Amino acid sequence: MRYLMVQIPNTPASSSPAPRSAPTSADVARLAGVSRATVSYVLNNTSAVRISEPTRRRVHDAAEELGYVPHAAARSLRAGQSRLVLMPSPAFPAGPLYGRFVAELQWALGHLGYTVVQCGTVGLHGDEAVRAWAELRPVAVLVAGADLAPQAVTVLKRAGARAVVTLGPEAVEGAHALLMDHTAVGRRAGRHLYDTGRRRVGVVVPVETGLDAFARPRLRGVRDALDGTDATVTELPLAYEEEAAARLAARWPELGLDGLFAYNDEYAMLLMRALQDRGVRVPRDTAVIGADDLMLGRLLRPRLSTVHLELPSGRRLAELVDRAVRAPGTPAERHTVLGTAIVRREST
């Protein structure tokens, strides 16, 4: 067995101290020699009340000394509004592109005074998940993917969410929508393969759960682009496994495809390797294009052509959330936010 779990005896230094009761704002007020109201004004940064700089500093020092932390939940109950923005983790495996987007968004929302928390949806389904989100009383909810029902928006709003924003292929009633049109990705890829002389085009459709919301529109986009031309489109279901790729590559002669849109760069790497292992020359026999413009595409030989995706800027999305929170009654906004461009390298 390679996996080890050994308990190491504790040294006295590592034993935790007996828990003390949490300091309250009354303790802070006593130590600073001010009223509890003053503590609240200072620590909540209320601008309505003028408090001298020395008093302000005394309160901060006392809070620091006692290790006092205001209770976000209590604060939001008092104020009737939290500053919590909830982002349920998407059901699809998030790649590096999405990771960078979330980091930028968190930074921008933090800058506007919000706290962003991501909440796992693993093990929760449909209604149950939405009720778990609602229990946290977020002021705004950002949902990536295509899974939100209109009733879910109602539940979240009744629980106090002033804005629900979806990022996905379609708008949901009552929610602001950032529309990511993945047919555009397929159209770009299909047109590029056609323009470079390919007429028998295969399109990889991953079989992994959660990717359908992207894979279907991408396939549809290729069909759109080649509709009415002399080119054909063949759908190629594929699991992200070496054996599955080898099986598909073994069928290549009978499929007779001269162009391949491989869903994204990672699936392109997988299938291109299997094709090369079987002696298929890329791009001579079959041209291959991926999507996402990841680093690994530049490290392949031939270097991988790809569809570069431009996600919405985190700063602009943060501004939309803030706008919606400030004026929750305004009609739902809809923005189209997915830019695409061909990066042609050696594989097409």
Next chain:
Amino acid sequence: MRYLMVQIPNTPASSSPAPRSAPTSADVARLAGVSRATVSYVLNNTSAVRISEPTRRRVHDAAEELGYVPHAAARSLRAGQSRLVLMPSPAFPAGPLYGRFVAELQWALGHLGYTVVQCGTVGLHGDEAVRAWAELRPVAVLVAGADLAPQAVTVLKRAGARAVVTLGPEAVEGAHALLMDHTAVGRRAGRHLYDTGRRRVGVVVPVETGLDAFARPRLRGVRDALDGTDATVTELPLAYEEEAAARLAARWPELGLDGLFAYNDEYAMLLMRALQDRGVRVPRDTAVIGADDLMLGRLLRPRLSTVHLELPSGRRLAELVDRAVRAPGTPAERHTVLGTAIVRREST
């Protein structure tokens, strides 16, 4: 410009309804014809009080009809304890291995009745981040990485956290520790290169922020393994960029290295490509080994040897958290939880 942000005119159907005030437990009690206490007993699943099945069903139906969701914050204020487990997002770029680990952990904690939220640390530093975490009043905090100060543990405990658990190279006073000893990864790689006849070993150390906590112990592990032998160790700082890899590869003849531990599989792919582009034969001139055992290593030619990492099981970690929450006074536990094994392929 490739990036598009166009506002689409709203149809009447997409405008959000005027916000209604959130239904309360009193509304549920009225509709169900029961007391507020009964609503609370039923919806909080209290087993201390016997309530008939028809009453229970009436309360659930009324809650459903009104779209009533209990307020987690209010509930935790009443009970003095939340079920929230906070996992600050790590400061290092999390790879697929870590992603799978977090998903499994969330599932296991969900199963035990906890809600897991991830909280970004982007844009917050040190004390500020810890105070933001404390404001959410989690019952437990799981911190990956090496950045937690002992004072931070005190702040979190004063704010009501019954357990703080770190996953990282070193234990922090007052917190339970899952010790991930990354020197073991370097020792494995170093010994493997030595055993296969390599004597001039290079070790990649990424220059990217946040990776030092892993890269330094891995380098130290290689040194440990080769200490007292006739082999030498050369530290190779490297940025995750093609140009940086090409510059390092250009210095290869003068470096004269016959073995390379490339930090992980992704850096191995980057540098192996640059070496091959300059005519260095792998493994004949230089043997290359990565770490993490990612799919991409199997897709390289030659196939990449790697150090396989075995992370702690999410289920066992969830049990540790639950145990600590139930008995917060017990001494901090320490477990060593990183298993390693060589996967030899063609590159060594």
